[in-house]
Amino acid sequence: xxxxxxxxxxxxxxxxxxxxxxxxxxxxxxxxxxxxxxxxxxxxxxxxxxxxxxxxxxxxxxxxxxxxxxxxxxxxxxxxxxxxxxxxxxxxxxxxxxxxxxxxxxxxxxxxxxxxxxxxxxxxxxxxxxxxxxxxxxxxxxxxxxxxxxxxxxxxxxxxxxxxxxxxxxxxxxxxxxxxxxxxxxxxxxxxxxxxxxxxxxxxxxxxxxxxxx
Numbered sequence: 001x002x003x004x005x006x007x008x009x010x011x012x013x014x015x016x017x018x019x020x021x022x023x024x025x026x027x028x029x030x031x032x033x034x035x036x037x038x039x040x041x042x043x044x045x046x047x048x049x050x051x052x053x054x055x056x057x058x059x060x061x062x063x064x065x066x067x068x069x070x071x072x073x074x075x076x077x078x079x080x081x082x083x084x085x086x087x088x089x090x091x092x093x094x095x096x097x098x099x100x101x102x103x104x105x106x107x108x109x110x111x112x113x114x115x116x117x118x119x120x121x122x123x124x125x126x127x128x129x130x131x132x133x134x135x136x137x138x139x140x141x142x143x144x145x146x147x148x149x150x151x152x153x154x155x156x157x158x159x160x161x162x163x164x165x166x167x168x169x170x171x172x173x174x175x176x177x178x179x180x181x182x183x184x185x186x187x188x189x190x191x192x193x194x195x196x197x198x199x200x201x202x203x204x205x206x207x208x209x210x211x212x213x214x
Contacts, residue, residue, distance in 0.1 A: 002033040002204070002211050007040040007172050007182040010102075010121040010132065011095050013073050013084065018181035018194035019118065020080040025200035031208060034111050037118050038168040039099035040180045046094040050133040056092035082122075088129025096165060097156065098125075098132045101139075103164045104155035105147055116145040186211040 006022070008015035026033055057066055070086040077084040098121045105117035124130040124141035132138045135156065139149055155161050172182070183191045185207025191199070 002031055002208055003186055004033045004035045004207070005038060005184040005187070006035060007038045007168070007177055008118075008180045009040050009042045009095055010098050010118070010125055011093060012042055012180055013077070013126060014194045015181040016082055016084075016122045016126060017076060017080055018183075019122065020082060021194060021197055021200050022183070024080070025197055025204055028197075029201055029204050031204050033204075035115060036106070036111065037102055037114055038172070039096075039102070039165040040169060040172050040177065040182070041095055041099070042180070043092070043094070044096070044169075046092065048094050048096070048133065050091040050093040050131065053089050053092040083127045085127050085129060088127075089125070090129065091131045091133065093125065093131055093133040095132065096162075097135060097138060099165045099168075100156055100161040101142060101152060103161045104152050105142075105145070107155065107161075108148060108151055109146075113145065113147060117142055117147060120145050186214065188214075 004022075006019075008018065010016075022035070025031075026035075061069070070084070074084045074086070102114060102117055102121065106114040120142050121132055121138075124138070125132050128141070130137050130141050132141065139152060139156075142152065143149060177192075179192060181192070181194060183203065185191075185203060188210050189203065189207045191203045195203070
């Protein structure tokens with residue numbers, strides 16, 4: 001089975017696109033893979049409760065530019081089966097809690113459950129406009145994945161999930177990851193960005209070859 005390691009942030013729309021394109025490429029190429037999701041915070045200095053998204057984005061982009069960016073991303077999302085609803089978001093979330101939930105999912109249910117939780121975090125943030133920095137709202141948003149909610153709450157209180165997030169980010173810094181999504185196949189082959197589907201398929205083909213010759 002091919003090992004894939006992915007660094008991403010659930011506040012990153014490009015990461016959401018990259019996740020869906022990776023899944024499509026895996027299915028198209030009939031590649032069996034163990035996909036492990038790793039934490040990368042685009043805005044680690046945000047307060048734990050996040051900030052009003054209008055304030056956050058308004059300081060960074062003129063309204064016309066922001067509207068054009070959102071429209072373009074919405075169109076791209078539709079092509080990849082993603083329903084971006086940027087107008088529903090009221091908070092720019094600190095994503096550390098969500099990353100801890102993603103770590104917990106791997107521990108509680110392996111790669112399959114972790115993938116479901118990653119998807120649910122993206123969906124909660126970008127489609128439902130849920131404040132994923134709010135513990136109760138985040139846990140409720142993950143109920144549909146089938147995760148044991150009591151076990152999840154316990155792990156969100158456990159410092160071990162925080163240590164794993166910090167370790168993921170330290171590894172990202174060590175290997176020079178400065179943007180996400182970032183993919184490593186067979187522990188040797190790297191690719192950055194939400195690339196077109198054919199690029200993902202080429203990446204997977206090369207990674208499979210490296211895994212066979214390892």
